[in-house]
Amino acid sequence: MEENKIFLRGFEPEDYILINQWRNDPEMQKLLSGNFRYVSLEMEREWVRQKMMNNTKEIYLSVCLNDESRRMVGYTSVNDIDYVSRCAHGGGVVIGDKQYRDGEIRHEVGRLIRELVFDHLNMNRFTAACLAEHKTSRIMIEACGFQLEGIKRQAVYKNGTYHDQFMFSLLREDYYRLLEEGQYSLRAFARQIEIVRKRLRNK
Numbered sequence: 001m002e003e004n005k006i007f008l009r010g011f012e013p014e015d016y017i018l019i020n021q022w023r024n025d026p027e028m029q030k031l032l033s034g035n036f037r038y039v040s041l042e043m044e045r046e047w048v049r050q051k052m053m054n055n056t057k058e059i060y061l062s063v064c065l066n067d068e069s070r071r072m073v074g075y076t077s078v079n080d081i082d083y084v085s086r087c088a089h090g091g092g093v094v095i096g097d098k099q100y101r102d103g104e105i106r107h108e109v110g111r112l113i114r115e116l117v118f119d120h121l122n123m124n125r126f127t128a129a130c131l132a133e134h135k136t137s138r139i140m141i142e143a144c145g146f147q148l149e150g151i152k153r154q155a156v157y158k159n160g161t162y163h164d165q166f167m168f169s170l171l172r173e174d175y176y177r178l179l180e181e182g183q184y185s186l187r188a189f190a191r192q193i194e195i196v197r198k199r200l201r202n203k
Contacts, residue, residue: 006108008061008076008116011052013045015062018072020044022096057081059116063095063109073097076109078117086124086172088117103140107189110144114175114184124172131156132164139200143192145178146170 022028023039039047051060058081063074077091093109095101117123128146130137142148146168154162182188 004066004108004112006063006073006105006112007066008109008112009064010055011048011060011062011075013048013052015072015075016041016044016048018096019048019075022074022094025096028094028096058091060091061113063093063105065100071097073100073105074109076113078113078121081121081123086122088121088123088126090117090126090128092128103190103193104186106140107186110140111184114144114170118172118175126170126175128168128170129165130168131158132166135200138166139193139196141168142196143189144170145174145183147174 020039020041023037023044051058058077058079060077061075062072063076065071065073074093074095074097076093078088079091080087080089082088090113093106095105114126117126126146128141129152130141132151147170149167149169152165152167155165156163178184183192
């Protein structure tokens with residue numbers, strides 16, 4: 001089995017420096033559902049500190065290279081964790097280093113996050129969302145086995161316009177079935193991306 005290119009770890013105090021650079025990058029913010037806001041280094045430092053000290057309802061993780069450098073290239077999160085209904089929401093994946101914005105890295109992050117959600121947190125339902133016009137995000141989400149549940153109309157205000165938001169879910173039973181069928185291998189994931197892309201193009 002090939003060694004992972006990345007690993008996940010909890011936030012460390014110095015992570016705020018890179019996160020602040022990425023958050024203040026307008027090009028990167030175009031890919032996210034939230035509005036662009038300039039954030040000071042001090043505000044970022046406090047935000048990272050808060051995430052480090054509270055991992056009950058949300059878990060923030062740094063995405064790091066699995067080599068000698070162990071360099072942080074992005075971050076991800078699991079939010080709105082409900083231990084009674086056993087539900088959680090994926091906070092998305094931010095790959096700040098442009099050199100590593102390829103499908104293989106995102107595939108590894110997604111695989112590790114699903115393991116965390118279903119194997120370790122024992123969740124039954126994992127949800128995700130993206131803006132309706134973010135076709136690449138939708139393709140990636142559906143290629144991971146998430147099913148479209150509905151559309152929140154004009155749910156997000158961004159850049160002076162209201163945007164529809166697609167809502168998805170992956171159930172525990174579906175996750176383990178896909179895992180057993182080998183659908184989460186990199187090759188199967190790449191094949192599924194093409195299937196979803198073709199289906200959406202023909203709609």
